[in-house]
Amino acid sequence: MNPFLIILIKTSVIYGGLIGAAALMTLAERKFSAWMQLRHGPNRVGPWGLLQPLADGIKFIFKEELCPDGANPWIFRLAPILSAVPAMLTVAVIPFAGNVTLFGVDFGNLSITDLDIGVLFLVAIGGLSVYGVILGGWASNSKYSLLGGLRASAQMISYELSLILIILCVVAMTGSLDLRAITEAQNTGNPLSWNVFSQPLAFLIFVIATFAETNRHPFDFAECEPELVAGFHTEYSSMKFALFFLGEYCAMIVMACLTATLFLGGYSVPFWEDAPWFIQLGTFFAKAGFFAFLFIWVRWTLPRFRFDQLMHLGWKVFLPLALANLLVTGAVISLA
Template identity: 75%
Template sequence: MSFVIILIKASLIYGGLLGTAAAMTLAERKISAWMQLRIGPNRVGPGGVLQPLADGVKFIFKEEVTPDGANKGLFRLGPIMAAAPAMLTIAVIPFAGETTIFGIDFGLLSLTDLDIGLLFVLALSGLSVYGVILGGWASNSKYSLLGGLRASAQMVSYELSLIMTALTVVALSGSMNLREIVEVQNTGNFLDWHCFTPVVGQVGLILFVITTFAETNRHPFDFAECEPELVGGFHTEYSSMKFALFFLGEYCAMTVMACLTTVLFLGGYSVPFWEDAPWIVQVGTFMTKTAFFLFLFIWVRWTLPRFRYDQLMNLGWKIFFPIALANLLLAGAVISLS
């Protein structure tokens, strides 16, 4: 029985994740179009809603090209390593509290309830950089290699700030378990959400969101791709489904990071003024909050120009990291005072 429940949950959650990723490709194009006074894709299906399907079909039927001198095995491993970590991390995100549907007890609406949930997410998202590096190196192309190198240096630098900021939340809620982090914030009073903790919460939220952008290789930190300098960056030589897998990985990573931001700072599934809301309201609240961050990803991409690479490194090491450390100290002070 429990196996069936897990199976149902897994298929729902992964279907949701992949669906979100597909929808994000459409949203990206639609929203960018609106912001530039264009219309965007509108040919496939009503208003273009079936565009992701058409893209998928196109990707499958494209010819796969492996460049000469490419390291075949690693070239193949690249897209897998890029997509797998993002898809694994969704497992620990809690979408709603204790859930009973039609009298069947589904327990916590997440795939697994790990004590080290946050650590699990951070560890696996740290692995996602391998996809970019391997793709870049194995392509036997100078542009790809540069893209991969940049990505590796960038991700290692920004991961520090990301972890430090996440630690602030761990300190505030006293647990690494994502469910407990949400439960601490789920008091019916939305001022208990971590983003409303004076100073620490706001600084943490802003830092976390920005470092998330760097971690998922999104604008304005997408140096691994950086079209004007590096053609396509690490995926210059990729085609067909392999390229699509990189794409999918990026959008999955965005989705997971948006979920994580929601859980850490916006109280996850907690509904304002309604502590024990039914599961459907909780899921709805969670999705609304996540959708905002997903929109933010797109919104920022089509607003800001790309940083310069040295500026990026300066920003990461000389500004974000000290601020994140100071914020962690401040969080310690807040906790010991209260």
């Protein structure tokens, strides 16, 4: 089969899956939050409310597009795109499963690309998502939006440091920046070789830092409803708002996938080293799905932090801990 065609098929399947998963996640967020509050959640559109995201999408399309007075129209339009695109680009390097053979056609490894510097790509592109938030906040010409954007930028930069340092620990363990190599190094059939057991502290810091990085509860200072009336996207409506939403949920899904890949061995099946690809894919979905659920679970459990507490946690707790963790990891690797 034409290799170009194979890449095209893989890309469209993975991006379709990502957008579908993001849509499903908006539904899951509402369903789980409802269940945790002893409610039913959306159950009118389709069976068990499964078509609710579709209804939401149609609603978004038919809403009126507003641009506030005095706002910079170009940057106002650019911001949602800058928020959604980096979040969706990062999924390109996530390895979902091993070699896929379907209908007698060898599709190769199930990921859009196995980049040599996959982790670096992910961190670099992921770091760009902060622009959507800041520029959106600034371009809205509203003080609440501006405050939300400022907070988001400070928060995301602070936690990106810890996040990168933790990723470095895992990279040092494997000796590769390729996410597939990191997965394969953990795919020994023995779950104890997963990084979560050799790097428990790193795992903990990473999971918490992903919450801050994606602006989710309990660190959602960018959109803090009670003080900032939704922060950077207060002034947005219609599909522009939907793009911000899509960006947020895609970022969550990518972060869940990344946590599963870095610490839980990605698609490696416990006690079955060379499982067929669909079992690997199922395992991956189970692991990533758990972390995606964790995002929702924590959101509907914990109250919001205060902003100074957030900064204190990021700079005075996580950064030293991450540095110490990196130091110990390096020492152990060089001595072993």
